[in-house]
Amino acid sequence: MAKAAIDYSLYLVTGRELLPAGVDYYDSLEASLSGGDKVTVVQLREKHVDTAEFLEIAKRSLAICDKHGVPMLINDNLSVALALPPRVGLHIGQTDLPLAEARRLLGPERLLGISVHNVEQARAVLAEGIADYAGVGPCHGTQSKAGIGEKDVLGPRGTREVVAALASADGKQRLPCVLIGGLNQKTAQRTLYGATSEANHPDGIAVISAIVGRRDADVAASELSSIVGAFKAQLPSDISPGKLSLFDAGKQWSDTSALLKRATQIFAAHRQSTHGPPLIQTLTSHVSSTLSANVALCFSASPIMSHQDQEAEDLARATGAVVLNIGTIGEEARRGMKAVGAAANRGGKPVVLDPVGVGASAFRRAAVEEIMDDTQVTLLKGNSAELSSIAGLSEVTSRGVDSGSGSLKDPEGLVRSLARKERCLVLLSGKVDYLSDGHLVVRVENGHELLGRITGSGCALGVTIAAGLAAACNVARGDSVKGLSTAMVRAHPQDLIPGALVGILAMTIASELAAARQDVKGPGTFIPALLDELASITPETMASRAKISVSQ
Ligand SMILES: Nc1ncnc2c1ncn2[C@@H]1O[C@H](COP(=O)(O)OP(=O)(O)OP(=O)(O)O)[C@@H](O)[C@H]1O
């Protein structure tokens, strides 16, 4: 088989020790290779048998792979590979035979793959130009590699850096790669998407227990194959470095009036409740919970404030969008966010992350890191201290949940670069709100300083934004999936910006209307007035009072 023709989409690593009781290894292998959507590459991994037995297993396995036209490689045992025909390849680890030595002994024809665990190893393998592909991992903790410490696990965002280092550079050709470590039907979509950047993308996933551990290996293979297929179908055809525009949600919104018109349309459909009020599942602080629930109701949405991981899957069927707010996060909410975020991603529902007070403690930073690894966030919102902390800047610091003193030198640059890095929309809240998709920045100058004088206004803003995103998804419902960003949110990606804007404008304009009322004397009387104004604001008022501008 010509090397150029290798399809790395679904790479099976065998693990006989993981077979369910009574399942025959060869039957399982045959099943995983049968049918339309199936395993595309097989690597034989035998850690506990002698070379003679390994060779016997390999010969029988090769006959099955040959029957299905699927290439086979041997893990780490050069003599077994050499004893088999040249169409059989070899996969080595970092501590096995050196790459150059392996190639010299194997000859130029055989497929040769190597595991890489960090950016330095990836760069070195690319520079050597000897391997045919790299296995990148461990992406998650796994059963099959006992002893992997948490610190060795890359996570989707760490994986992205390693994959990016395999893009063509210094005259070296891009090296194909497969992700490995903890990939299964639940983690594959998030990991593939998370490992993709403007520089590069993975070519497939390597799995062991997600296929080998199942009695229905054929069904398992076809589930995984369709996840990889859906991911690949959304990749742009041009993957040359710097050209891969992955989150171009809002390219068409450089025209401010067109953007406002679309936001107003989405808001009108939302108010008419054409699709029923969207259910906004909100995991938030006990400080902001009641205000946020009331804000959702006033804004034609239906709130549910549940932290329970046990009901995440059930609720995900009904939710329109979710808000993950770490305001008073504890262990239960941490587990809940993991389950809710993953379920929302699988269902293509928008996820808003509010990293309240993230700069204030190591515990909060770790919680946010964990959420962003587990879940592909649709919109990340924060005040200047929170976003500075996530971006690793020290310009604005905070001792608690409120913005600290100091202001950002380049707020537009911050939201743009964070959006590109995290592949999501980013909103910086404050006197002026900045919303970016990584390309354009929308400045919103509406709002009133009384919003900054009540607790939980930022948290409640997360809820109106989630409702706006859910409304955008409802408007787009039934339309075909377009663009890579829709891998996580099944809506027209370009509608995510006006959808988020609906939530921002509703809250900030309602605050202006409330503050102008005769009965509002200060923060205390402002809160009920804000709820009333949010309940009555119309698309026409939104369109006439919006103070927005767009910069590219
Ligand atoms: N001085 C201000 N003038 C106008 N609008 C403001 C002002 N301060 C805050 N806002 C508005 O209030 C909303 C909440 O933003 P803020 O940055 O206060 O959130 P936050 O710090 O996360 O709040 P909290 O932690 O209390 O929930 C935003 O929509 C923002 O536009």
Ligand SMILES: Cc1ncsc1CCO
């Ligand atoms: C005051 C406070 N403490 C934790 S969360 C919260 C609400 C503002 O986010």
